[in-house]
Amino acid sequence: MNILFLCTGNSCRSVLSEGAFNHLAPAGMRALSAGSHPTGWLHPRAVALLQRKGISTEGYFSKSWDALPVTPDIVVTVCASAAGETCPAYLGPVLRTHWGLDDPSHVAGTDEEIEAAFERTWAIILARIQAFLALPLDELNTDRARLQAELDRIGTLQA
Template sequence: MKKPEILFLCTGNSCRSILAEVTFNALAAPAMHAVSAGSHPAGYVHPRSLALLRREGFSTEGLSSKSWDDLTVTPDVVITVCASAAGETCPAYLGPAIRAHWGVEDPAKATGSESEIEAAFDTAYRILRHRIETMCQLPVAELMEKDPAQLRAELARIGSLEP
C-alpha cells in the first residue's frame, strides 16, 4: 500500500500550514508524510510559529516558506487551512488529490497585546493538532485505495472539529 503524501496548503505558507506540516509529521510518521506550501509564499516562516513549535518540542530545522510550484512529490490529499469564512481566499490545488478544507483563523493577522497574539497562535495550533490527531486514527492509506469518497467525507468532518 502506498504511503500517503499529505499537502497542507495555505496562501502564505508561513504559519498554519507550517504548524500542520511539522505536527503531522511528528504524530503520523512513519505511516504518512506531510509537506506544506503556499500559492503565494511569504518567503519566511513566522517567528512566532517557530517559537511555538520549539516550545512543543518539535525541530524547526530546515523549515521554509515554499511555493506549491516547488513541490517534489504529488500529494494524495490536499488540506487547505485558510479561514475562508473570514474573507481569506484559499488557493485551489488543481492536481488529482483528495481535497479537504480545515479553515483556521490566521494568527499572523492577530492584533492586540502580546498575550492576545500569543493566544491566537496557540489556538490555531491546538485546533490543527486536534484535527491531525483525529486524522491519524483513520486508515488513510486503505481508504485512499478502497473508498476515497469515505476518506473525503471523514476529512470534511474532521475539518469542523474544535478541541
C-alpha cells in the same frame, strides 16, 4: 502517503500543520506545506511555538506549491475562507479538503493575546491531525467517497 497543507503565504498555519503532522505521524506518512503566493519567510511566532513543542523546524521555509518534491495524495487547505480569505485551489488529481483556520498572525493585541491566538490555532490543528491519524486509513483508501467525507468532517472539529 503525502499530505500537503496549503495556504496562501506558507508562513504560519500551513507550517504549524506540517510540523504537527510530521511530529505525530507514523512511518510512511509525511506532510509538506506550501503556498500559492509564499511570503518567503516563516512567521517567528509559528517557529517559536513549534520549538516550544519540541518540534524541529530544520529545513522548513516558505515555499511555493511549484517547488514540491512529491505529488501529494491529499491536499488540506488551512486558510479561513469564511473570514474572507481566498483559499488556493490545488490543481491536480488529488483528494482535497478544507480545514479552515483563522490566521493568528493577524491578531492584534498584547503579547499574551497574540500568544493565546497561536495556542488556540495549535490546539485545533492538533485535534484535527489526531482525528485524521485515528482514521482506519487502510479501509478508507479503498473508499474514496468515505475518505472524503471523513476528511471534510475533520475540518469542522474544534479543540
